[in-house]
Amino acid sequence: MTERAMSEHLREGNRQSLQGYTPQHFGWAQHGDVGLITLNRPERKNPLTFESYAELRDLFRRLSYVDEVRAIVVQGAGDNFCSGGDVHEIIGPLTTMSMPDLLAFTRMTGDLVKAMRACPQPVIAAIDGVCAGAGAIMAMASDLRVGTARSKTAFLFTRVGLAGCDMGACSILPRIVGQGRASDLLYSGRSLGGEEGLSWGFMNRLVAPERLLPEALEWAQQIAGGPAFAHAMTKKMLHQEWAMGVDEAIESEAQAQAICMMTQDFHRAYHAFVAKQRPEFQGD
Structure with missing residues (x-):
């Protein structure tokens, strides 16, 4: 890895x-x-x-x-x-x-x-x-x-x-x-x-x-083999949202997803999709 x-x-x-x-x-x-x-x-x-x-x-x-x-x-x-x-x-x-x-x-x-x-x-x-x-x-x-x-x-x-x-x-x-x-x-x-x-x-x-x-x-x-940073974010949000209302959860997920959009794995996935290839996620 x-x-x-x-x-x-x-x-x-x-x-x-x-x-x-x-x-x-x-x-x-x-x-x-x-x-x-x-x-x-x-x-x-x-x-x-x-x-x-x-x-x-x-x-x-x-x-x-x-x-x-x-x-x-x-x-x-x-x-x-x-x-x-x-x-x-x-x-x-x-x-x-x-x-x-x-x-x-x-x-x-x-x-x-x-x-x-x-x-x-x-x-x-x-x-x-x-x-x-x-x-x-x-x-x-x-x-x-x-x-x-x-x-x-x-x-x-x-x-x-x-x-x-x-x-x-x-x-x-x-x-x-x-x-x-x-x-x-x-x-x-x-x-x-x-x-x-x-x-x-x-x-x-x-x-x-x-x-x-x-x-x-x-x-x-x-x-x-998936996007490690994004998986960690999913796990964190699944846990944290137990104590949130729906509006709070939606806002928290908006912020979490925007953070994930800054990762290189997100960009790798896009370029791999365009090239019709499978992305190789590296966790950054």
């Missing part, structure tokens, strides 16, 4: 590379300009720990400063996506913590969702098998979801005596599946199967299990 042009005065401290990046608590690989996160504790259905929450949060924050990655895929190792917070390593210790420590924890988990929504790269969740608790939240916080018929997504907080309002679920989930369906899932904690999830709009696509990662990577690569 051609590196996006930036003044050397701005690049220092504002651009980072993930070359050589090796996380301790999940897998990371780059397939061209697509980053692949693998939750890799398959023997326990890939649960999260205090450390993996924090490391995932930090990676998504860092991605805001990375040009070389234009799309992200999140998957689980083995036949499951993520079983949520580890019962022994998180749930047990939480029962002994003080209120300030509990609040520090819940804020940290929410910061992971904030970081996923704030990073400019579109995020695709590749969901197979169990996708529960915090795993369901990570899937929800992604921009797109591809699953399998055997996937089971459960916002099961109520089943452990907690509220469904966890990590932004009461804000984000109704915008994906609707208020009534979100209420069903958050009150009951029941599993949403793959076929039902597709019909509800939670899943964007369903594929056979053996096609899950190839499909997610292919989709991510198609997105990564």
